[in-house]
Amino acid sequence: MPGPARNKSARYAAQVSRTAILEQLIFQIDRAHQSAATTYHQSELAESSLANATATITEAVKSLALGDHDSVDRLHNVAWFYAKFAQDIVAAESTEHLLGNGRFFDLIETRSNIKNRLHDHLALLSTKIETLAQDIPALWELEQTASKEHKDK
Amino acid sequence: MEFFERIEHMGKKNPGEKASQLLSKLADVIADAPDVADLESGNYTELYVMRLEKAKRAYVKAKNALAHNDPQSSIDHSQRGLLHYELAAIHACTEATAFVANQTFAKTVMSGGLNLEDMIEKLQEAICRIKLLIEYQNSSISKELRQRLSTVVQNLQDAIEAYARNDENDPTLVSDTAIGGLIWSQYIHAALGGDALYAPKQEPRTLRGLYQLALESGVAAYNLTSRRIKDARVKIHSLEKVLQSAIDAHFEGDVSALENYFRVGAIEATALIKAAAKAISGAEAAAEIGGEEEQIKATPSFKEIIAEMTELFQNHHSDPERAFASLSYLQKDAASLKRAIRAEDWQTAQNFLVCCRAEISTLSGVVHYFSRTD
Numbered sequence: 001m002p003g004p005a006r007n008k009s010a011r012y013a014a015q016v017s018r019t020a021i022l023e024q025l026i027f028q029i030d031r032a033h034q035s036a037a038t039t040y041h042q043s044e045l046a047e048s049s050l051a052n053a054t055a056t057i058t059e060a061v062k063s064l065a066l067g068d069h070d071s072v073d074r075l076h077n078v079a080w081f082y083a084k085f086a087q088d089i090v091a092a093e094s095t096e097h098l099l100g101n102g103r104f105f106d107l108i109e110t111r112s113n114i115k116n117r118l119h120d121h122l123a124l125l126s127t128k129i130e131t132l133a134q135d136i137p138a139l140w141e142l143e144q145t146a147s148k149e150h151k152d153k
Numbered sequence: 154m155e156f157f158e159r160i161e162h163m164g165k166k167n168p169g170e171k172a173s174q175l176l177s178k179l180a181d182v183i184a185d186a187p188d189v190a191d192l193e194s195g196n197y198t199e200l201y202v203m204r205l206e207k208a209k210r211a212y213v214k215a216k217n218a219l220a221h222n223d224p225q226s227s228i229d230h231s232q233r234g235l236l237h238y239e240l241a242a243i244h245a246c247t248e249a250t251a252f253v254a255n256q257t258f259a260k261t262v263m264s265g266g267l268n269l270e271d272m273i274e275k276l277q278e279a280i281c282r283i284k285l286l287i288e289y290q291n292s293s294i295s296k297e298l299r300q301r302l303s304t305v306v307q308n309l310q311d312a313i314e315a316y317a318r319n320d321e322n323d324p325t326l327v328s329d330t331a332i333g334g335l336i337w338s339q340y341i342h343a344a345l346g347g348d349a350l351y352a353p354k355q356e357p358r359t360l361r362g363l364y365q366l367a368l369e370s371g372v373a374a375y376n377l378t379s380r381r382i383k384d385a386r387v388k389i390h391s392l393e394k395v396l397q398s399a400i401d402a403h404f405e406g407d408v409s410a411l412e413n414y415f416r417v418g419a420i421e422a423t424a425l426i427k428a429a430a431k432a433i434s435g436a437e438a439a440a441e442i443g444g445e446e447e448q449i450k451a452t453p454s455f456k457e458i459i460a461e462m463t464e465l466f467q468n469h470h471s472d473p474e475r476a477f478a479s480l481s482y483l484q485k486d487a488a489s490l491k492r493a494i495r496a497e498d499w500q501t502a503q504n505f506l507v508c509c510r511a512e513i514s515t516l517s518g519v520v521h522y523f524s525r526t527d
Contacts, residue, residue, distance in 0.1 A: 081270075109469065121462050
């Protein structure tokens, strides 16, 4: 049946082309993000979105090779969502870098942020314990009290 | 063999033969592939190299499969290898200019003219607009609002994952998740002092009320926090509860409950805005501001710090059990230490002090290795 075969082939060609376009888009955004990361700010969310986009393209290539065209269309959209989100974050941070005060807001808690918060909390706990420790007489005082009690007996 | 079987058999290639043909074709294209040095500079050469390498790896796998008498696997690998090569060829001849892309490729239209792709993109746009607003304002965001925003970002991730799964058993999961995220985005943007993220009148009819309520609640929350009204947190929490209940009623299709929440929410938000305006102009404002500042400056209690650390480990540590155990022991030992000091039982106090210091040292180690292990 030449008709459907031609349609299938046209769809395949279009999907190959879209895969390439998306891959190039992800590559461009990744470059922009890497440049921003070395110059002013590294966004973990943009990074993970790009990683998700790349993983989705890998899935799309597998589905395309197997001829699962409906799945490919959907995976293309998913890759696009991730890539576009990363692009928007990188663009927003570029605006802040160029026009703002360079105070970047991370949409998710970054690892370094979490670590700093844990450090701060730990320092607070430690201070509270050491404040309590000040109420305990020093060891030599304890010993003196003990020996005095012993003598008294 | 029957006539039709013979015809069918003629149309089909022997798998071994097909595998050999594809493998040979893949070998040819790889051999003829241009060298990187021969490509025009400025094209996507990195992507070309990456895809060509994948094609070569697929060739090796296809060859091995054929050698192990597995023609079907060999066919699969060869087809994938040829696809990698096709992609490599496109990258090789495409100039890497600044990329402008503004399209999704297929749309799933929902009832009422909404489509899933537009909803997901709209949520992405909303999140980025909130980020821009926070950076533009150059101010800090409250812990509660940050948590709300984290949930919205998670909604986006969930919506994309649900879209990718394309679960036919739950066709509204993507749209419901995206709508939830959008309504809360509208609230967060207003609570930060921004304009309406989306004008309710321009939204689909079924969602106008929710967008309006989110806007009113957000404006009220902004008034309460910016004017540092007493018990702001409690009042904001109450507003947020009404908004969440309205969202739930919308998803459940409970129209009368929804109307009720709209009414209650609007009344409460308006009353709070008025109260905030009155409080700031009245004599009690100064006292209230002082009270709120004191509340902000108060150091968290031992218990609160432990609770927050537990939450951080729970959400961000891959193996939090050790940290949980240390935090639990620390809390118990610190309580025993306090009791011993009150009772002037110095030897016991000294023992518990040693235990507390040891637990803090253990926790310090867990935090130190946190970024390396997770």
